[in-house]
Amino acid sequence: MGWLAVTEEQKICLDALNASSPAVQVNVARSVSGAWLTNDAVLPDAVPSGYLMHFAEWYSGLSTTDDVPAPSQRPPRKPR
């Protein structure tokens, strides 16, 4: 399992695709360097006949990266 780099422009496109796909949505995470990443393990499904057919064209524009996700941490306390 590796990671794919997602540009800001690609993330905007992704937000639109997700809005029209309520059942399955592609998610991104911040990397340790502050960039956007998404998981590449689902690429076999990101084809016209696959589970992620809705996102196939979007995935085809992504490139691999050695960057990794930043640790998922609890958020700061909220004011009341």
Next chain:
Amino acid sequence: MGMNPRLMRPVASGVHPEALAWKTAAVANGGQVSSTQLRAVSDLCKLVDANGLRDRFVRLNLCCGDNVAAAVVPLYRGPSRSGTQYGNTVDTNVGPFADGALSGYTATGGLKGDGATRRLDIGITIGACVNAGMDYAACHLSYWWLSGGSYSGAITLGGSDYQNCAYGAGLYGYSDLAQDVVSTSGDETTGGIYSAATCLSMSGAAYGLHVGTRWSSGAAYSISGTDVTGGCSQDSGSPWQSDDTANSFSVMAISDLWDIPTEACNGTHYLYADGNLGMYSFGREMASSSMRAAWYTIMLAFQQAIGRA
């Protein structure tokens, strides 16, 4: 109007109607269900009914089937099939989980988190829980931890606003049920119940069924049918609000529920899980140890029947 009770009786095939409804919904979602899996789900439904547990569940997803499209379809969506149903008809698959051991789902491996992007949005809010008869002192959550992952983040679920309300497992780095957060000298303490001993370390002994529950006069945490003692605490809490509907719970991550009183909610999620999940449930309290033990016996039989245990 409620469903005619006669419609709830087992159909001629002997398959429990709720199991049949689950299979129908799974297939409609593109899912595939084997006869063995359907039989296991049906047997579980019958045992839940026979043990008087059905109204304990506001949501139960067995995360099973031959593909992920089936695994995201919950079995129960309310404390009864004929009453009000809560949350998404199908868990929104965010990440997403896809078919394959590394991709996020196999029939025997369950849902596999990636610690960064994969989660389910179940569409149930604190407000929905209140409407379903739950409250901070009348609730349970349970999950089946199949394998894998770091202990504190292997399986996470629920939501928190980190000030007034929290309901979930893994909220504080423990495998716990934690509710209500109060400020003490600039720090936080968790209310509800939790296992201060992190239950059992991450040796693998904690794989299996986790149940956290709180009721009006007590609380308990059990792992695979045995109540954890010596590290399980119960603290104060405050009633949940029916108008707390800004954000819904997640599974395999924690949702930021902040909307108290009506301030902005940014819809973020955190503590993405990296373990393998074989079932989750939210619902009313399981106050007796015999009830929790019965749930374990039922779940163990189910997991064994589909090749997971």
